[in-house]
Amino acid sequence: MTTFSPTLDFAKKLDAQDPLASFRDLFLLPDPNLIYLDGNSLGVLPRAAQAKAREVVDEQWGRDLIRGWNKGWWEAPVRVGDKIGNIIGASAGQTIVTDSVSLNLFKLATAALTLQPNKKRIVTDTFNFPSDLYILQGIKQLLFSSPDSGRGVRGEGEIIRIGASDNDITPDLSALESAINENTALVTLSHVVFKSGYIYDMQRITELAHAKGALVLWDLSHSVGSVPIELDKCNADFAIGCTYKYLNGGPGAPAFLYVNQKIQNKLSSPIWGWWGQKNPFGFGLEYEPADGARRFLAGTQPMLSMLIMEAGIEPTLKAGMPALREKSVLMTDYAIYLTEQVLAKYGFTVGSPIDSNRRGSHVSIRHAEGYRINRALIEEMNVIPDFREPDNLRLGFTPLYLSFAEVWEGFDRIRRVMEEKKYENYPKQKLTVT
Amino acid sequence: MTTFSPTLDFAKKLDAQDPLASFRDLFLLPDPNLIYLDGNSLGVLPRAAQAKAREVVDEQWGRDLIRGWNKGWWEAPVRVGDKIGNIIGASAGQTIVTDSVSLNLFKLATAALTLQPNKKRIVTDTFNFPSDLYILQGIKQLLFSSPDSGRGVRGEGEIIRIGASDNDITPDLSALESAINENTALVTLSHVVFKSGYIYDMQRITELAHAKGALVLWDLSHSVGSVPIELDKCNADFAIGCTYKYLNGGPGAPAFLYVNQKIQNKLSSPIWGWWGQKNPFGFGLEYEPADGARRFLAGTQPMLSMLIMEAGIEPTLKAGMPALREKSVLMTDYAIYLTEQVLAKYGFTVGSPIDSNRRGSHVSIRHAEGYRINRALIEEMNVIPDFREPDNLRLGFTPLYLSFAEVWEGFDRIRRVMEEKKYENYPKQKLTVT
Numbered sequence: 001m002t003t004f005s006p007t008l009d010f011a012k013k014l015d016a017q018d019p020l021a022s023f024r025d026l027f028l029l030p031d032p033n034l035i036y037l038d039g040n041s042l043g044v045l046p047r048a049a050q051a052k053a054r055e056v057v058d059e060q061w062g063r064d065l066i067r068g069w070n071k072g073w074w075e076a077p078v079r080v081g082d083k084i085g086n087i088i089g090a091s092a093g094q095t096i097v098t099d100s101v102s103l104n105l106f107k108l109a110t111a112a113l114t115l116q117p118n119k120k121r122i123v124t125d126t127f128n129f130p131s132d133l134y135i136l137q138g139i140k141q142l143l144f145s146s147p148d149s150g151r152g153v154r155g156e157g158e159i160i161r162i163g164a165s166d167n168d169i170t171p172d173l174s175a176l177e178s179a180i181n182e183n184t185a186l187v188t189l190s191h192v193v194f195k196s197g198y199i200y201d202m203q204r205i206t207e208l209a210h211a212k213g214a215l216v217l218w219d220l221s222h223s224v225g226s227v228p229i230e231l232d233k234c235n236a237d238f239a240i241g242c243t244y245k246y247l248n249g250g251p252g253a254p255a256f257l258y259v260n261q262k263i264q265n266k267l268s269s270p271i272w273g274w275w276g277q278k279n280p281f282g283f284g285l286e287y288e289p290a291d292g293a294r295r296f297l298a299g300t301q302p303m304l305s306m307l308i309m310e311a312g313i314e315p316t317l318k319a320g321m322p323a324l325r326e327k328s329v330l331m332t333d334y335a336i337y338l339t340e341q342v343l344a345k346y347g348f349t350v351g352s353p354i355d356s357n358r359r360g361s362h363v364s365i366r367h368a369e370g371y372r373i374n375r376a377l378i379e380e381m382n383v384i385p386d387f388r389e390p391d392n393l394r395l396g397f398t399p400l401y402l403s404f405a406e407v408w409e410g411f412d413r414i415r416r417v418m419e420e421k422k423y424e425n426y427p428k429q430k431l432t433v434t
Numbered sequence: 435m436t437t438f439s440p441t442l443d444f445a446k447k448l449d450a451q452d453p454l455a456s457f458r459d460l461f462l463l464p465d466p467n468l469i470y471l472d473g474n475s476l477g478v479l480p481r482a483a484q485a486k487a488r489e490v491v492d493e494q495w496g497r498d499l500i501r502g503w504n505k506g507w508w509e510a511p512v513r514v515g516d517k518i519g520n521i522i523g524a525s526a527g528q529t530i531v532t533d534s535v536s537l538n539l540f541k542l543a544t545a546a547l548t549l550q551p552n553k554k555r556i557v558t559d560t561f562n563f564p565s566d567l568y569i570l571q572g573i574k575q576l577l578f579s580s581p582d583s584g585r586g587v588r589g590e591g592e593i594i595r596i597g598a599s600d601n602d603i604t605p606d607l608s609a610l611e612s613a614i615n616e617n618t619a620l621v622t623l624s625h626v627v628f629k630s631g632y633i634y635d636m637q638r639i640t641e642l643a644h645a646k647g648a649l650v651l652w653d654l655s656h657s658v659g660s661v662p663i664e665l666d667k668c669n670a671d672f673a674i675g676c677t678y679k680y681l682n683g684g685p686g687a688p689a690f691l692y693v694n695q696k697i698q699n700k701l702s703s704p705i706w707g708w709w710g711q712k713n714p715f716g717f718g719l720e721y722e723p724a725d726g727a728r729r730f731l732a733g734t735q736p737m738l739s740m741l742i743m744e745a746g747i748e749p750t751l752k753a754g755m756p757a758l759r760e761k762s763v764l765m766t767d768y769a770i771y772l773t774e775q776v777l778a779k780y781g782f783t784v785g786s787p788i789d790s791n792r793r794g795s796h797v798s799i800r801h802a803e804g805y806r807i808n809r810a811l812i813e814e815m816n817v818i819p820d821f822r823e824p825d826n827l828r829l830g831f832t833p834l835y836l837s838f839a840e841v842w843e844g845f846d847r848i849r850r851v852m853e854e855k856k857y858e859n860y861p862k863q864k865l866t867v868t
Contacts (some may be wrong), residue, residue: 030497038500045496053491057742061684062479063464066472066818068685100733102707103537110576126719131708131733134721138706142544142576161719242734250495251502251737272572273536274565283823285560285595287568299534299565300676303685305736308491384500389717 002330004337011408014334020327020399026315027248027401035383035410040222040362040396043248043312052311056304073303077254077275078294080310084247084256087316088220088239089230095258096293097243097309098275098301101221104240104257105135105188107296110270112186112215112238113143113157115263119185120144123214125162125171127193132219133161136188166390169196169353177208184214191239192223192360195388197332197352199227199360203234210235215263221245225313226328226361226398228321231258246361246398247316249309254301259293273298315400327399328361331407335363335395338411346418351392361399364392372423373414380422381413436764438771445842448768454761454833460749461682461835469817469844474656474796474830477682477746486745490738507737511688511709512728514744518681518690521750522654522673523664529692530727531677531743532709532735535655538674538691539569539622541730545701546620546649546672547577547591553619554578557648559596559605561627566653567595570622600824603630603787611642618648625673626657626794629822631766631786633661633794637668644669649697655679658690659747660762660795660832662755665692680795680832681750683743688735693727707732749834761833762795765841769797769831772845780852785826795833798826806857807848814856815847 004010015021028045029036036044060068072079077097085095098104109122122136136159144157160179164171171193180187187209192199202218209216217238223229225246231239239258243249259267268289274280275297278288289295316324332352339350343365351364367373374387385395393414397407417423438444449455462479463470470478494502506513515529522529532538543556556570570593578591594613598605605627614621621643626633636652643650651672657663659680665673673692677683693701702723708714709731712722723729750758766786773784777799785798801807808821819829827848831841851857 028492028496030499036499042495042500042502044499045491050491050496053487053738057479057484057487057684058462061476062462062484065464065470065478066476066820068476073685099533099537100707100735102709102733103533103705106705106732114576130717130719133719134706134708134711137721138704141702141706142548142704244734250491251507252734252740253738254736255733268575270572270576271537271540272568272575273534274568275536277568283564285564285567287571298540299536299689300678300686301534302688302736302739304487304687304742305739306686308738386500 002333004334006338006341008405008408011404014330014404018327018404020319020323021403023315023319024401024403029401031382033382035406035413037383037385037395037397037410039398039402040245041386042244042251043246043398044401046248046312046315048314049248049250049308049312053308056307076303076306076310077297077301080306081256083310083313083317084224084243087229087321088224088258089232090258091232094261094293095256096296097254097256097306098297099255101219101240101242101255102131102135104255105132105217105219106139107269107271108217108238108240108257108259109136109186109188110139110143111267112217113139115267116185119183120157121181121184122157122159123162123176123179123184123187124159125176125189126164127171127195127198128188128190129194129219129221132188132190169351170198170358176205180209180212180214182212184209184212186217187214188217188219190219190222191229192227194222195392195394196364197360197362199223199358202229202236206234206236222360225316225324228325236260237263243309243313248312250305250312252305253309253312254306257293257296259296261292264292269296269298271298275299275301319400324399328397329356331397331399331402331404332356332359332361332363334404334407335397335411338408339365342411342415343418362394362396364388364394366391367393369423371429372426373417375426376417376422377413381417383410383413436767438768440772440775442839442842445838448764448838452761452838454753454757455837457749457753458835458837463835465816467816469840469847471817471819471829471831471844473832473836474660474679475820476678476685477680477832478835480682480746480749482748483682483684483742483746487742490741510737510740510744511731511735514740515690517744517747517751518658518677521663521755522658522692523666524692525666528695528727529690530730531688531690531740532731533689535653535674535676535689536565536569538689539566539651539653540573541703541705542651542672542674542691542693543570543620543622544573544577544704546651547573549701550619553617554591555615555618556591556593557596557610557613557618557621558593559610559623560598561605561629561632562622562624563628563653563655566622566624603785604632604792610639614643614646614648616646618643618646620651621648622651622653624653624656625663626661628656629826629828630798631794631796633657633792636663636670640668640670656794659750659758662759670694671697677743677747682746684739684746686739687743687746688740691727691730693730695726698726703730703732705732709733709735753834758833762831763790765831765833765836765838766790766793766795766797768838768841769829772842773799776845776849777852796828796830798822798828800825801827803857805863806860807851809860810851810856811847815851817844817847
């Protein structure tokens with residue numbers, strides 16, 4: 001590990017040695033004084049995406065009109081999917097850009113359950129996105145709510161959710177291993193968990209699941225573009241993920257899904273959409289699924305969002321995951337160092353794995369006043385982190401456009417909030433009403 | 435009916451009297467010589483949408499970054515939904531903009547079937563979009579494929595598809611009426627059918643269905659923005675529709691759904707998404723549906739496409755449906771007149787209802803060489819219609835931006851294709867490979 005120093009000069013030295021430093025110029029950063037530590041929620045605007053937006057609206061929609069469908073729109077989900085495949089270790093023909101993460105989880109998890117109708121267990125954990133848990137609960141209701149259920153799925157289903165307390169940073173892997181049994185149809189986890197940033201060992205968990213005959217679905221939303229992913233090499237069955245975080249695809253940009261080619265043609269999407277039909281322009285009245293992952297397309301895709309996103313992922317493709325990961329690790333190591341050197345005395349603790357092999361590109365730092373500190377940073381200090389219950393100030397470090405000097409400055413502003421007790425200007429967190 | 439004349443001067447006279455003539459200036463029409471008769475497939479680019487695209491990308495994404503979610507993004511599905519509600523006769527709180535037509539049909543039709551689990555019949559027709567039929571077939575497979583099926587839905591389901599031959603312009607209403615029985619859970623039809631442009635009597639069919647205890651779902655894709663719709667007044671249960679045709683929302687712009695407030699809270703979406711969760715920012719681990727139509731939201735929405743679409747529908751809102759309908763009827767009446775006066779001698783017949791009360795805003799004209807004529811028009815004559823099997827040249831008349839002189843010119847160019855036998859330059863239609 002690099003020997004760090006808590007000075008701005010040292011941070012500037014890291015910038016001087018940063019091989020990705022020039023990538024910052026590929027983005028439109030709105031305010032040189034803003035310290036944006038939320039690129040893990042919404043990436044900033046790439047210049048290429050801005051230019052593409054002009055082209056797509058003015059030229060493609062405005063001039064090509066309906067002809068645009070034959071000039072690259074129709075093929076976009078597959079074309080852009082393969083580009084994302086390059087980032088997640090997936091060879092061509094397995095990754096499709098479409099719909100949202102929630103919808104893609106619904107399609108793939110339902111397909112997994114109906115492929116093995118005699119298996120009734122889904123295994124996941126409380127580190128998973130709540131949004132993913134909701135989708136699984138809905139599938140359980142849809143497929144298993146009566147004693148004898150649809151598509152040959154028989155009997156009561158169960159979702160086993162490996163528990164973790166609010167204080168846990170890493171999951172209980174032995175509990176996970178025990179939960180995966182011969183009755184398990186699907187294991188689904190968030191590859192990098194949204195709160196602590198813990199990275200699951202994809203290869204190991206996939207092997208564990210396969211040993212019991214279960215399929216595995218990885219949510220890559222917090223890992224795509226931030227940590228190396230090898231779906232093919234790990235022999236993963238399914239993956240889903242979003243493109244608006246580290247990939248800089250724009251607010252709500254279409255999500256992606258991955259289906260291992262070994263199982264694609266055994267699966268049926270629950271949503272028989274015309275974009276997933278074998279011959280969509282034949283206007284036949286009977287559905288027949290397209291070959292391959294394409295059968296998981298449903299309806300017409302939002303082309304403006306999709307094509308702008310396609311341009312937005314260019315910097316990631318250009319930098320490549322090895323260089324991004326190297327800078328990301330250095331940056332999060334430095335952030336942990338600064339937490340310990342500068343902020344520990346104000347009561348902060350590190351809420352992310354210390355071992356960088358198990359840590360994504362965000363670092364949670366914990367403080368009992370985390371909620372009010374987050375507000376003070378946003379409202380007074382021109383720093384944007386985010387807050388996650390119960391006490392996590394979550395700091396996203398995006399290697400494409402963040403400098404080490406900004407990381408240093410971000411921590412210095414947190415220090416000033418603590419030193420001057422600025423958070424006391426804000427009310428305590430309201431209890432969430434459910 | 436207006437007494438028409440087949441001269442350009444007469445068409446120009448109609449333009450001089452057109453109260454919507456100035457609306458053309460609200461759009462960016464790429465080529466003054468292009469006769470665009472495919473606005474019923476993809477509407478042209480409104481100036482307001484172009485300006486909004488700049489603002490959404492540069493200001494909202496580029497400057498507001500994550501803060502955009504609190505500045506109008508999160509509420510967009512409901513806000514834009516209510517605007518579309520104004521166009522379809524729906525009071526506030528019943529219309530939501532989200533996902534695609536296919537996905538919205540999946541959500542609503544599944545909810546309708548599981549609300550009345552003892553009813554096993556879906557009634558539709560062969561005039562419906564094939565894409566809608568595919569979704570229904572998938573639902574049948576998902577819910578009814580085993581003798582005892584999910585969610586309490588029991589026994590074999592059936593889809594009754596009222597047949598129509600390729601020559602039919604209007605449906606067999608008595609067959610439809612007979613098919614709706616006490617075992618019918620859902621009647622779903624395209625309000626304006628995509629081939630002939632026939633308009634179903636929404637009030638009458640809805641009453642027929644309700645009399646047997648069935649729910650009704652209308653696909654408004656070909657009627658929204660082109661014919662008046664009164665969902666509340668007709669007491670419709672559900673509607674879906676797209677925004678990229680007459681509403682000028684842009685390629686693949688998000689679709690909408692309508693759920694009558696009388697039944698909203700009795701229904702459960704099959705897709706339990708976090709945008710449809712009661713308290714999405716509570717990060718609770720158990721799903722609870724939001725009140726109202728909002729529960730049919732699933733995952734994160736493509737904001738760029740959605741907000742650009744919001745601006746795109748402005749001209750429709752400004753013109754209002756009565757004025758749009760008046761011009762549309764005059765235009766399609768004129769088109770039918772020109773078909774009879776100018777084109778009948780070349781073998782064309784009218785493939786749409788003659789009665790304007792039963793006709794949407796497109797007119798199909800039929801010719802055995804329709805496929806080759808369509809190609810000649812596009813490739814040599816700078817006219818863009820489209821072709822629908824077996825012999826329909828489908829001409830879309832968009833009252834917001836099309837002039838009567840353009841309608842006249844379009845027919846004159848078709849006349850020249852016939853007179854000079856230009857279509858003979860093109861190969862006969864290939865058989866579609868399925």
